Amino acid sequence: MRVWIGWALLLLVLVGLALVPMVxxxxxxxxxxxxxxxxxxxANYDVLGGFxxxxxxxxxxxxxxxxxxxxxxxxxxxxxxxxxxxxxWVAVGVAxxxxxxxxxxxxxxxxxxxxxxxxxxxxxxxxxxxxxxxNTSRLSGGSYGVTIPARYYPSLPTAxxxxxxxxxxxxxxxxFIARSRLGIAFHALRDSEEAAAAxxxxxxRHKQTAMVIASVPSAAAGCIFALFMGHLYMxxxxxxxxxxxxxxxxxxxxxxxxxxxVLGAVIVRGLDIGLVYAALPxxxxxxxxxxxxxxGLFLPGGIVHVLTRKxx
Amino acid sequence: xxxxxxxxVSKTFGGLRxxxxxNLSVERGETFGLIGPNGAGKTTLFNVxxxxxxxxxxxxxxxxxxxxxxxxxxxxxxxxxxxxxLVQPFxxxxxxxxxxxxxxxxxxxxxxxxxxxxxxxxxxxxxxxDAKASVPAGSLTLSERKRLEIVRALATGPDLLxxxxxxxxxxxxxxxxxxxxxxxxxxxFHLTLLIxxxxxxxxxxxxxRMAVLNHGSMIAEGxxxxxxxxxxxxxxxxxxxxxxxx
Amino acid sequence: MTLGGVYALIAFTLSVxxxxxxxxxxxxxxxxxLGAALATLLTxxxxxxxxxxxxxxxxxxxxxGLLFDAVFVRPILHKSRETILITxxxxxxxxxxxxxxxxxxxxxxxxxxEPSFSLSLPAPHIEVRGIVxxxxxxxxFAYAVVAIGVFxxxxxxxxxxxxxxxxAQDYEGALIVGVNPRAVSRAIYTLxxxxxxxxxxxxxxxxxxxxxxxxxxxxxxxxxxxIGGVGSLPGALLGGLLLGMxxxxxxxxxxxxxxxxxxxxxxxxxxxxxxxxLLGGRR
Numbered sequence: 114m115r116v117w118i119g120w121a122l123l124l125l126v127l128v129g130l131a132l133v134p135m136v137x138x139x140x141x142x143x144x145x146x147x148x149x150x151x152x153x154x155x156a157n158y159d160v161l162g163g164f165x166x167x168x169x170x171x172x173x174x175x176x177x178x179x180x181x182x183x184x185x186x187x188x189x190x191x192x193x194x195x196x197x198x199x200x201x202w203v204a205v206g207v208a209x210x211x212x213x214x215x216x217x218x219x220x221x222x223x224x225x226x227x228x229x230x231x232x233x234x235x236x237x238x239x240x241x242x243x244x245x246x247x248n249t250s251r252l253s254g255g256s257y258g259v260t261i262p263a264r265y266y267p268s269l270p271t272a273x274x275x276x277x278x279x280x281x282x283x284x285x286x287x288x289f290i291a292r293s294r295l296g297i298a299f300h301a302l303r304d305s306e307e308a309a310a311a312x313x314x315x316x317x318r319h320k321q322t323a324m325v326i327a328s329v330p331s332a333a334a335g336c337i338f339a340l341f342m343g344h345l346y347m348x349x350x351x352x353x354x355x356x357x358x359x360x361x362x363x364x365x366x367x368x369x370x371x372x373x374x375v376l377g378a379v380i381v382r383g384l385d386i387g388l389v390y391a392a393l394p395x396x397x398x399x400x401x402x403x404x405x406x407x408x409g410l411f412l413p414g415g416i417v418h419v420l421t422r423k424x425x
Numbered sequence: 426x427x428x429x430x431x432x433x434v435s436k437t438f439g440g441l442r443x444x445x446x447x448n449l450s451v452e453r454g455e456t457f458g459l460i461g462p463n464g465a466g467k468t469t470l471f472n473v474x475x476x477x478x479x480x481x482x483x484x485x486x487x488x489x490x491x492x493x494x495x496x497x498x499x500x501x502x503x504x505x506x507x508x509x510x511l512v513q514p515f516x517x518x519x520x521x522x523x524x525x526x527x528x529x530x531x532x533x534x535x536x537x538x539x540x541x542x543x544x545x546x547x548x549x550x551x552x553x554x555d556a557k558a559s560v561p562a563g564s565l566t567l568s569e570r571k572r573l574e575i576v577r578a579l580a581t582g583p584d585l586l587x588x589x590x591x592x593x594x595x596x597x598x599x600x601x602x603x604x605x606x607x608x609x610x611x612x613x614f615h616l617t618l619l620i621x622x623x624x625x626x627x628x629x630x631x632x633x634r635m636a637v638l639n640h641g642s643m644i645a646e647g648x649x650x651x652x653x654x655x656x657x658x659x660x661x662x663x664x665x666x667x668x669x670x671x
Numbered sequence: 672m673t674l675g676g677v678y679a680l681i682a683f684t685l686s687v688x689x690x691x692x693x694x695x696x697x698x699x700x701x702x703x704x705l706g707a708a709l710a711t712l713l714t715x716x717x718x719x720x721x722x723x724x725x726x727x728x729x730x731x732x733x734x735x736g737l738l739f740d741a742v743f744v745r746p747i748l749h750k751s752r753e754t755i756l757i758t759x760x761x762x763x764x765x766x767x768x769x770x771x772x773x774x775x776x777x778x779x780x781x782x783x784x785e786p787s788f789s790l791s792l793p794a795p796h797i798e799v800r801g802i803v804x805x806x807x808x809x810x811x812f813a814y815a816v817v818a819i820g821v822f823x824x825x826x827x828x829x830x831x832x833x834x835x836x837x838x839a840q841d842y843e844g845a846l847i848v849g850v851n852p853r854a855v856s857r858a859i860y861t862l863x864x865x866x867x868x869x870x871x872x873x874x875x876x877x878x879x880x881x882x883x884x885x886x887x888x889x890x891x892x893x894x895x896x897x898i899g900g901v902g903s904l905p906g907a908l909l910g911g912l913l914l915g916m917x918x919x920x921x922x923x924x925x926x927x928x929x930x931x932x933x934x935x936x937x938x939x940x941x942x943x944x945x946x947x948x949l950l951g952g953r954r
Contacts, residue, residue, distance in 0.1 A: 312531055
């Protein structure tokens with residue numbers, strides 16, 4: 114009976130979300146689009162952060178790399194306007210595999226370290242991409258940014274539905290992992306890497322797989338985001354706040370739980386949109402920071418944890 | 426051809442020679458006991474055989490193939506399983522999934538989770554943990570954890586099982602029971618066992634052959650009753666005791 | 672090259688705190704930036720002399736260290752190692768973000784619309800047999816050496832230092848023989864944060880800092896620890912000097928923007944080919 118209500122509720126929410134572009138204002142639809150993008154990243158963050166408990170502060174690097182790759186392919190290659198949408202598909206077809214390969218390669222050095230070193234060095238991925246963007250202005254536009262020709266921009270409903278599909282996809286990937294062989298291997302590695310290796314689980318290969326899986330939807334999100342924004346600045350796709358928001362979302366909601374990122378996205382983005390309207394005299398990033406302090410000290414398991422504990 | 430051959434293996438940590446030219450061979454189907462005082466190098470030898478440490482020199486042959494250079498999960502898939510002296514259950518997973526994971530990723534690599542869980546349930550009955558199948562492994566008692574550790578290693582489908590002090594910390598009654606379980610498992614699964622144990626009496630009762638390691642070298646090898654009477658062995662154990670008393 | 676000394680120092684204080692309390696202080700570099708900001712404020716805008724403002728920084732940040740210990744370390748010290756680590760990374764990352772954003776925002780509003788911290792020391796260059804040495808650089812290097820020396824002596828010879836080393840070597844064992852981890856962490860953070868903030872003040876004698884470089888500096892400290900070998904003091908010194916040298920060479924040959932990229936590249940190469948670090952033995 115309870116399961117049945119759950120499914121009905123889910124269906125209702127999905128139908129509601131599908132109707133949104135026809136009902137709500139442009140601003141709110143855009144805000145929801147951004148929420149889907151961040152939810153995708155947060156769910157991806159949780160593949161490593163939740164299943165394997167490797168805090169990956171560099172999840173945003175995959176998003177930013179794909180966004181820039183899309184923009185660079187579309188602006189620096191001599192596309193004839195006659196080709197139309199083909200150019201976009203080529204750009205996306207370059208950006209996503211490139212990001213996945215990047216994820217597979219950086220896994221080699223990154224998984225040599227664990228715990229604190231892993232968390233901070235993964236953040237180094239973001240910093241290094243920031244510097245590369247700033248130092249290769251001929252390719253990336255440097256601090257002036259790069260503009261994608263307007264003929265490639267998707268309409269708002271197109272972007273919205275693509276974002277929605279990605280977010281649903283990312284959450285489904287996590288729920289699939291949770292029930293699969295892969296999930297059992299991740300869980301075993303999280304509890305004891307030594308014992309996991311002793312029963313035949315290859316630690317590195319599984320962590321690398323997790324990283325590649327987590328990079329693909331984030332990369333797709335980067336592509337849509339780049340096309341929708343049209344103009345990319347380093348700060349908007351690789352800025353510290355953009356790259357950290359997914360981590361905050363996952364942690365507020367509850368890392369390691371399939372619904373954690375969803376709950377977190379609703380709460381954090383709700384606050385975020387509220388803050389825009391409240392127009393406080395303090396920069397948002399400072400509030401995010403204080404929010405992290407609060408989560409770290411008082412709510413290490415996230416809100417899902419509180420709810421499930423009470424439910425029992 | 427012996428199932429396991431350790432040929433002149435040495436391992437040094439900083440200035441400490443933990444293993445010094447160790448030779449050992451274990452025949453298929455036998456139970457081989459390895460004893461020795463604390464710090465003699467027993468666990469180091471296990472770590473070298475199971476791939477957690479690389480030997481500085483020497484060879485480890487299993488079924489005639491060299492294991493040196495393989496990583497732990499590869500060695501597991503060749504049919505060598507081990508337990509850890511400090512047991513390492515997957516604490517947040519259920520007891521059942523601890524064992525099912527070994528069925529999924531060990532040598533037989535059962536394809537379906539359903540199949541792995543069925544097999545795991547059967548194996549848990551062997552060590553009388555079937556009633557605890559759905560509790561998190563972190564909530565087990567020490568004696569239960571030790572049994573889980575063994576059955577998880579068994580679930581990988583090994584030919585050779587390395588048991589590292591599985592009776593340490595148990596009451597005498599529990600120790601006896603563990604001995605019976607080990608014998609039963611060996612018969613049912615045609616296992617070859619290499620056992621490290623501190624409790625000389627229990628291991629003497631279980632083993633077909635025994636060897637004694639002291640300061641990284643083998644000082645005696647043979648029939649269990651002969652080995653424990655060997656003067657060098659008595660000196661190693663008593664010498665240790667005397668210096669402790671001083 | 673002289674910056675290598677400072678890198679070694681911040682790496683050393685970070686890793687001592689990590690080893691004794693298992694708290695990773697991501698705000699480590701931000702505290703260094705704050706130290707530089709306070710020193711700039713005191714000298715440039717309040718007219719204090721350099722030595723006086725360094726003293727001011729030392730005092731303020733000793734208090735800051737006490738506060739940090741009370742809020743971010745003490746409440747979680749009794750938890751499991753893994754919990755401490757995750758909790759501390761999240762909380763101190765938040766702290767770093769909040770501090771740097773507020774610093775940048777209010778500095779721009781109240782002090783200077785383009786926040787940048789720097790100090791000047793009107794001292795002549797010294798010439799030794801035709802080699803020109805800058806006094807600032809000598810001073811920075813001397814500070815780093817003295818601070819590491821002092822910290823090292825404290826660890827080696829004082830009761831609280833011995834207790835800290837015991838905790839780092841065998842945490843549970845140290846607790847059993849009666850070491851009080853709270854007293855140790857208070858001492859470590861008071862001293863460590865103070866040294867780190869002063870190093871910020873000295874750092875900006877040659878290279879200016881902006882408010883948002885804190886997390887990068889923490890990362891540099893961690894890179895130094897990892898490439899030198901976790902837990903090795905000579906490793907930290909070598910790692911620090913190596914990064915200082917790489918930075919000098921990169922600035923000279925390629926441009927200053929590339930030095931972070933070079934740092935990460937060197938780190939990745941070392942991780943792939945020598946994961947235990949240059950001077951790390953076991954791991």
